[in-house]
Amino acid sequence: MASTSPESAAAATETDGSTQIRRLELADHERGFVALLSQLSSCPDLTPSEFAARFAELAAHGDDHVILVAEDPSAQERRILATGCLFVERKFLRGGGKVGHVEDVVVDAAARGKGLGLHIVRRLVEIAKEAGCYKVILDCTPELRAYYAKCGFVEKGVQMAVYF
Amino acid sequence: MASTSPESAAAATETDGSTQIRRLELADHERGFVALLSQLSSCPDLTPSEFAARFAELAAHGDDHVILVAEDPSAQERRILATGCLFVERKFLRGGGKVGHVEDVVVDAAARGKGLGLHIVRRLVEIAKEAGCYKVILDCTPELRAYYAKCGFVEKGVQMAVYF
Numbered sequence: 546m547a548s549t550s551p552e553s554a555a556a557a558t559e560t561d562g563s564t565q566i567r568r569l570e571l572a573d574h575e576r577g578f579v580a581l582l583s584q585l586s587s588c589p590d591l592t593p594s595e596f597a598a599r600f601a602e603l604a605a606h607g608d609d610h611v612i613l614v615a616e617d618p619s620a621q622e623r624r625i626l627a628t629g630c631l632f633v634e635r636k637f638l639r640g641g642g643k644v645g646h647v648e649d650v651v652v653d654a655a656a657r658g659k660g661l662g663l664h665i666v667r668r669l670v671e672i673a674k675e676a677g678c679y680k681v682i683l684d685c686t687p688e689l690r691a692y693y694a695k696c697g698f699v700e701k702g703v704q705m706a707v708y709f
Numbered sequence: 710m711a712s713t714s715p716e717s718a719a720a721a722t723e724t725d726g727s728t729q730i731r732r733l734e735l736a737d738h739e740r741g742f743v744a745l746l747s748q749l750s751s752c753p754d755l756t757p758s759e760f761a762a763r764f765a766e767l768a769a770h771g772d773d774h775v776i777l778v779a780e781d782p783s784a785q786e787r788r789i790l791a792t793g794c795l796f797v798e799r800k801f802l803r804g805g806g807k808v809g810h811v812e813d814v815v816v817d818a819a820a821r822g823k824g825l826g827l828h829i830v831r832r833l834v835e836i837a838k839e840a841g842c843y844k845v846i847l848d849c850t851p852e853l854r855a856y857y858a859k860c861g862f863v864e865k866g867v868q869m870a871v872y873f
Contacts, residue, residue, distance in 0.1 A: 579801060588802040599805045637743060638752040641763050674873050682870045690867060698869035703854060705862035706846045709838050
């Protein structure tokens with residue numbers, strides 16, 4: 546595992562004095578986490594046991610797989626307003642280097658414009674750096690180039706895909 | 710882990726009646742595997758123990774991390790001529806879906822034009838499909854769009870990166 550401590554960087558912090566950014570918890574299934582993802586991609590809800598099973602699979606990767614969420618501080622039900630994921634890929638090249646992959650960044654439509662997404666992405670980049678990654682990459686639509694440029698990302702190539 | 714058996718698809722086969730495509734072995738360190746990767750990216754050699762440690766870390770992922778290699782059938786030393794990697798990312802979206810990521814595809818400069826790279830990428834895509842992935846993605850330079858189109862890939866977006 547990483548010799549540094551990305552966990553420390555992933556500890557809960559606040560964006561504007563109120564919105565908490567923290568790692569995904571099992572209870573976030575009831576706080577609209579999957580519904581939030583449906584604003585990004587096709588996302589049928591999971592049963593509690595399905596959610597728990599996937600949560601456990603990902604938790605087994607330790608600090609090589611981090612999902613951050615931003616929680617609504619004003620609502621009693623603690624709704625999840627934004628999320629982003631980082632996973633660390635270990636390679637043979639670059640002297641046994643590591644690459645951080647940012648995936649599944651989404652902000653609730655009603656909570657956009659507050660910087661929640663940028664805050665999450667910047668934290669994920671910090672975590673990747675602390676974990677010893679030599680780079681962090683992500684794929685996005687051309688319209689989001691400027692958004693990710695605010696987090697220090699520059700365009701590097703094209704994303705290709707095969708769908709089954 | 711995957712309920713299907715990508716292992717079966719990754720079993721050794723032949724491309725042109727002679728070149729064997731198979732999963733990476735520990736002994737491939739002595740067959741020029743790291744030197745081959747240096748044709749793709751900065752790639753200082755690893756000591757045998759460093760190579761073995763990374764090999765073990767990746768092997769722990771089972772069929773969620775597959776590195777295929779093409780081996781030179783004519784040389785006594787069984788040099789590695791081409792390679793490509795697939796890792797499977799598990800998500801919460803798409804009903805707990807899986808995405809295949811193709812990385813680190815490289816063919817030795819002296820062995821290009823024989824279709825080894827395409828053969829490896831097609832096999833990786835097959836393995837991802839058998840593992841239940843709903844898509845396979847990769848990042849490349851714009852010049853390689855047509856190359857990957859031969860394996861069924863279409864352009865989907867832009868790749869962004871931060872280097873440390």
